[in-house]
Amino acid sequence: MRKKHVMSIVLTSLLITVLSGCGTASKTTTSAAETKAPVSSAKAEEPKGKSTTLRIGYQKYGTVNFLKANGELEKVLKEKGITIQWTEFPGGPQLLEAMNVGSIDVGHTGEAPPIFAQAAGTPLVYLGHEPASPASEAILIPEKSEIKSVAELKGKKVALNKGSNVHYLLVKQLEKAGLKYEDIQVVFLPPADARAAFEKGSVDAWVIWDPFFSAAETSAKAKILADGKDSVANHEFYLASRSYAESNKETIKTFLDQLAKVDIWSKDHPKELAETLSPQLGIDVPSLLRAANRRAYGIQPIDETLINEQQKIADTFFKLGLIPKEIKVKEAVLPATK
Structure with missing residues (x-):
């Protein structure tokens, strides 16, 4: 048991060294909780008014993972009396199903999941997106x-x-x-x-x-x-349940601000990023470095061009019978970002 304890301390020290050497805070606050999907399919009660917990759904790669690794969001939100609960999902559809039943407040997916979710009645809203990464x-x-x-x-x-x-x-x-x-x-x-x-x-x-x-x-x-080159854009989206986004605007802003900061760091430190995420994700460093070098970085607001691109995808899926009804993507965009 003593040997395992010593090894745990050594591994933790190594992760802290990697992050601090990159100029990024590495301490994760004790207020953060982490769970694993799947979540219950029963409808959970959605938060009403301001919430003291931010429940974040994430997948096995993306800026949200980088945010989780550096611990800065926990630090900032703790000062405001807000704790974080992290839940991992195998893919965007599963993540948004959890949002639909009220189990998470925010998350990230690719282009198609929010379209399928909106068609299924999920009360989601778009918060922002990463640049196109077709490769x-x-x-x-x-x-x-x-x-x-x-x-x-x-x-x-x-x-x-x-x-x-x-x-x-x-x-x-x-x-x-x-x-x-x-x-x-x-x-x-x-x-x-x-x-x-x-x-x-x-x-x-x-x-x-x-x-x-x-x-x-x-x-x-x-x-x-x-x-995806010459055929799709492949944007990564940040999404929230409508009720949470409307009632917790300050927390949403903090979430997006911290994502933007870690995004900039990630773009300039792909090797350190891969080394940091490897033990967390269970994926080797060479694979993560390859992935880091072919994605784009820099959070952008939702605009008319992006809405039209998403609408084109939604219309295509409806024509193919992949979604049960036509949807209007702009209805899932908050008024301030239309």
């Missing part, structure tokens, strides 16, 4: 696959996380190749299960985002059949 998602094939083009996916099994950002990538790539969505066999699997199916040969291709994408390249020798 951060791709259609992968096994190292020894004989498939040479997207057109050759006709009749093949393609795995992806239903309703995730890569769903739109697949649609656009099939369109470019002259194929219809129904020309392939779509297999809906979350990232971990999709990776297993991909390596076993149970599926012919896998549509996935970073860092799962970079990890598959590094450890599974997966090949890129097509990435």
Whole structure:
């Protein structure tokens, strides 16, 4: 037990050294709580009025992870009497389902999840977004696959996380190749299960985002059949439940301000970032460094151009029958940011 305790102290010291050497605070306040998805599907009571807790949903990569690692948000909010609860999700759809049932207040996803969620009645609002990172998602094939083009996916099994950002990538790539969505066999699997199916040969291709994408390249020798360049934008969005955003504007502003700060640091320190996140995410440093170097940084407000881009995706999904009804994306934007 003493040996384990000493080892724990050593590992903690190493993480603090990495973060402090980068000019970023590393202390995580004791007020922060962390849980793991899945969450209950029962409707939770949404916070009314100002809340003393900020419940953040996050995935296995993105600026929110960097924010969690440096501990600055806990420090700032603690001074205001607000604690944080972190919950990890395998993908954007699962994260927004938790928001729908009132289990989290804010989170981050790609382009498609908020569209599926809005169509399902989730009371969400867009807060901001990262610049386009089209090279951060791709259609992968096994190292020894004989498939040479997207057109050759006709009749093949393609795995992806239903309703995730890569769903739109697949649609656009099939369109470019002259194929219809129904020309392939779509297999809906979350990232971990999709990776297993991909390596076993149970599926012919896998549509996935970073860092799962970079990890598959590094450890599974997966090949890129097509990435998002010249077909999709692939924005990362920050979202909140409408009730929380309307009642906790100051906390939301603090959240976005701290995201912006850590975003700037991350852009300039990709290696340190990868080394910091590796033990937290359970993904090797080379894979995280590859992912860090091909994404864009710099939080931007929601504007008409972005709303129109999201609307185009929503209209495409409706025409394909992937969402049950037409939606107006602008209805999920707070008046101050329209």
